[in-house]
Amino acid sequence: MFQNIGEMIILFWRTLQALPLALRHRAKVFEQLFEIGNASLLMACILSLFIGGVLALQAGSVLVERGMANFIGGMVGVSMAKELAPVMMSILIAGRIGSAMAAEIGSMRVYQEIDALKTMNINPIHYLVLPRVLAITIVLPILVVFSIMVGWLGGALVSHFNAHINLSLEGYFNNLREIVSIGDVLNGVIKSFAFALVIGVVACHQGLITIGGPRGIGRSVTKAVVNSIVLILLLDYVLTRFLMYFEAF
Amino acid sequence: MSSNNSQSVRVEIRDLRKSFGSQEVLKGISFTVERGEIFVIMGPSGSGKSVLLRHIIGLNRPASGDILIEGDSVTKPGVLAQYRMAMVFQSGALLNSLNVGENVGLYLSEHRLKTPDEIKRIVADKLEIVGLKGLEDKMPSELSGGMKKRVAIARALVVEPQLILYDEPTSELDPLMTVIIGEEILRLREHTHSTSIVVTHDRDLAFGVADRMAILHEGEILFSGTPAEVKANPHPLIQKFLHAEVQFQKS
Known part of the structure; x- marks a missing residue:
């Protein structure tokens, strides 16, 4: 385990060192951006709409009983922005994109494509890792902002059309505007940026250390997803504490 | 990539050793390949041929011993980048x-x-x-x-390689395609004048293209010389490898 962590830190550092080459690899970055966006946007939209809706439904019934239905907008707004959108989108991307990255790089390793790159003096970190990590760190924060807004909309629709809650759209969004600040959205975006780095580095690392044919590729994909999710949840706690400290000032 | 403009290079392997875990795969290999030569390394599967090629092109690092290209050790930083080298992988690796x-x-x-x-x-x-x-x-x-x-x-x-390495170039190919690939290797030498090292267990290809050859068995070189010298060598393992035939008994 410690060897893996060490290797991932080294891979992250080498990817950072390769950043000046990003412009040169822009075509590959755009290709990855398109693939990630294309594969995740619809799913992110559906997931966020229902997360916002369920949040409003669960909280709504409790708040209505206590005569605080007006606070649903703020509650859904803050929860989506600071916690649910970044964490749920990161888990979605880890499962959908992290697994694909690990499988693709893993199969390139098993079928000697990475060795072929090395014999041509092409650095696999520059050619494979940099475009993927860069693309995911650009897409995930954008996807999170999108998810936050769709989640708010989901909450609004449920709050308005659910007969038990029956809150006006105006009332919902007025409360949301009153409680949610731009800092809350920024909080989620910062978290998602860190989670994206984790997914990209973990998935590429697992791909690069794949051995043993198709079974090895399968093992790498599973490890990439599980390790990413565990690290996202651990990092979420650490970042939440860290960001709370800054909010206090 | 290159600072060396000659069309071919001399390769020298000195007492090369490599182990994976407790298994010693290369047990002190030494040979020399002259400029422009086609050198074939022949041996049964699992004898360490591909591992040897991977060391020459820098994909593996030796446990001990050295690989010299034009007298420069490939383990020294920057040496590999001075020479134009290419490898044709067993699977193609496209x-x-x-x-x-x-x-x-x-x-x-x-x-x-x-x-x-x-x-x-x-x-x-x-x-x-x-x-x-x-x-x-x-x-x-x-x-x-x-x-x-x-x-x-x-x-x-x-x-435009000065050294081209072929890893089992005819594995999984039919006999006609084997002939085409063999002719290709010879034609490319005429065309590029590069040094070639071919790893194979295909006897027809080996004797068809080799200027000199080495027989590798369980990580050791049993003999190296011209194809005629290899054929004439009385070592029982070499003779067994060169004359192995499938003989089925019909019941």
């Missing part, structure tokens, strides 16, 4: 996400050595040399095993 043209021109495009138009022209030339003219837009998944190997050879040619 990048499946790129088409044939992109695969062949990858070295030039990634290192920005030529303009896109020049790369197109060079790719077309190299594909024509290996008899695959006009296949630039095909994907690797659309090619047969023999075609993949020839694309891999074209990709290696783009580097």
Whole structure:
């Protein structure tokens, strides 16, 4: 385990060192951006709409009983922005994109494509890792902002059309505007940026250390997803504490 | 990539040893390949042939011993980059996400050595040399095993290699394709004057192309010499390997 962590830190550092080459690899970055966006946007939209809706439904019934239905907008707004959108989108991307990255790089390793790159003096970190990590760190924060807004909309629709809650759209969004600040959205975006780095580095690392044919590729994909999710949840706690400290000032 | 403009290089392997875990795969290998020579390393599966090639091109690091190219140790930083080397992998190792043209021109495009138009022209030339003219837009998944190997050879040619390594170039190919690949190796030597090291367990290919050859068995070189000297060597393992035949008894 410690060897893996060490290797991932080294891979992250080498990817950072390769950043000046990003412009040169822009075509590959755009290709990855398109693939990630294309594969995740619809799913992110559906997931966020229902997360916002369920949040409003669960909280709504409790708040209505206590005569605080007006606070649903703020509650859904803050929860989506600071916690649910970044964490749920990161888990979605880890499962959908992290697994694909690990499988693709893993199969390139098993079928000697990475060795072929090395014999041509092409650095696999520059050619494979940099475009993927860069693309995911650009897409995930954008996807999170999108998810936050769709989640708010989901909450609004449920709050308005659910007969038990029956809150006006105006009332919902007025409360949301009153409680949610731009800092809350920024909080989620910062978290998602860190989670994206984790997914990209973990998935590429697992791909690069794949051995043993198709079974090895399968093992790498599973490890990439599980390790990413565990690290996202651990990092979420650490970042939440860290960001709370800054909010206090 | 290169600071050396000669068309071929001299390769010397000195007491090369390598272990994976407790298994010693290379047990003190030594031989020399002269400039422009086709040197064949022949031996049964699992004798360490491919591992030896991977050491020469720098994909593995030796546990001890040395590999010298024109007298420079490849373990020293920057030495490998001074020479133009290419390897044709057993599987071809074409990048499946790129088409044939992109695969062949990858070295030039990634290192920005030529303009896109020049790369197109060079790719077309190299594909024509290996008899695959006009296949630039095909994907690797659309090619047969023999075609993949020839694309891999074209990709290696783009580097204008001083040293070209072939790892089992005829494995999984039918006898007719084996002859074509063998002729290709000979023709490329005439064309590029590069040094070639061919690893194979295919006796027909080995004796067809070799200037000199070595017989590798369980990580050790049993004998090295010209094809005629190898054939005449009385070592029982060499004779057994050279004359192994399938004989089925019909009941």
